[in-house]
Amino acid sequence: MTSYRKGCNTYEELLEYEKESHKARHRDGDKCRLCGVSRWPHTGGASIITHHLDYKSNKANNLITLCESCHSKLHWRARKLRKSFVGPQ
Ligand SMILES: [Zn+2]
Ligand SMILES: [Zn+2]
Numbered sequence: 067m068t069s070y071r072k073g074c075n076t077y078e079e080l081l082e083y084e085k086e087s088h089k090a091r092h093r094d095g096d097k098c099r100l101c102g103v104s105r106w107p108h109t110g111g112a113s114i115i116t117h118h119l120d121y122k123s124n125k126a127n128n129l130i131t132l133c134e135s136c137h138s139k140l141h142w143r144a145r146k147l148r149k150s151f152v153g154p155q
Pocket of ligand 2: 116117118137141
């Protein structure tokens with residue numbers, strides 16, 4: 067099995083990731099799935115990140131949208147717990 071160490075290894079994967087991440091953003095309404103903050107208003111322009119649930123796939127069903135602060139909290143917690151479900155980015 068090939069490893070997806072840092073997300074995308076090839077141009078095709080990058081394209082697929084772009085497409086799928088777009089789908090995920092649409093599905094989630096460009097909002098953070100944890101705290102519900104949306105990209106634009108009164109947040110000072112919080113950026114919305116697509117997060118991989120799992121290392122193995124770039125499909126939309128493996129991506130969720132999170133704001134920067136929930137995203138970093140999630141990764142911080144995951145590092146602490148050494149959970150494997152948190153993806154590379
Ligand atoms: Zn959030
Ligand atoms: Zn992430």
